[in-house]
Amino acid sequence: MLTTDENALVExxxxxxxxxxxxxxxxxxxxxxxxxxxxxxxxxAEDLTARTFYRALDHIxxxxxxxxxxxxxxxxxxxxxxxxxxxxxxxxxxxSLEDIKLRVQRRxxxxxxxxxxxxxxxxxxxxxxLPPDRQQILILKFVEGMSNxxxxxVMGRSEGAIKSLYHRTLLSLREMFDVEAxxxxxxxxxxxxxxxxxx
Numbered sequence: 543m544l545t546t547d548e549n550a551l552v553e554x555x556x557x558x559x560x561x562x563x564x565x566x567x568x569x570x571x572x573x574x575x576x577x578x579x580x581x582x583x584x585x586x587a588e589d590l591t592a593r594t595f596y597r598a599l600d601h602i603x604x605x606x607x608x609x610x611x612x613x614x615x616x617x618x619x620x621x622x623x624x625x626x627x628x629x630x631x632x633x634x635x636x637x638s639l640e641d642i643k644l645r646v647q648r649r650x651x652x653x654x655x656x657x658x659x660x661x662x663x664x665x666x667x668x669x670x671x672l673p674p675d676r677q678q679i680l681i682l683k684f685v686e687g688m689s690n691x692x693x694x695x696v697m698g699r700s701e702g703a704i705k706s707l708y709h710r711t712l713l714s715l716r717e718m719f720d721v722e723a724x725x726x727x728x729x730x731x732x733x734x735x736x737x738x739x740x741x
Contacts, residue, residue: 556605613696
């Protein structure tokens with residue numbers, strides 16, 4: 543929900559560029575992080591972030607407060623630009639394994655750190671095989687720290703639909719890990735649908 547102060551700021555931003563600048567400063571880092579995890583490189587993330595706010599400024603006069611946070615509107619603009627970017631690239635989105643950072647980093651010894659890196663790499667490989675909406679829900683939940691209700695506002699789905707999609711996403715990841723954990727001879731004999739990209 544928009545706070546009274548933020549709602550007033552959004553209304554001011556329709557005629558006052560300074561007010562829009564305050565909104566920009568409030569949300570630019572979150573929007574950049576969201577886009578970066580979707581496109582996997584800094585240059586395109588910066589470009590798409592700038593385009594997101596340019597488009598928001600261009601259309602803010604048409605913004606109507608329907609009870610959702612102003613940030614949900616920004617995330618939807620960013621999502622549409624990222625979707626168009628991937629369409630232009632004619633490829634599925636890739637999460638960069640070199641640049642991505644986990645939010646929680648344990649301070650362990652070399653052996654534990656090596657195991658942790660291996661687990662992280664396996665997880666990221668699995669995540670990038672997921673369809674775009676499932677990548678999106680994981681990014682919003684674990685990178686942006688959003689609740690199911692907030693994710694629903696961004697993705698235009700009910701909270702119940704988000705819970706269901708999140709549950710299916712975790713099951714898909716577990717299935718992929720189970721397949722990867724099998725000995726090589728069993729992998730070769732595994733049903734073909736298990737080794738394909740989960741949709």
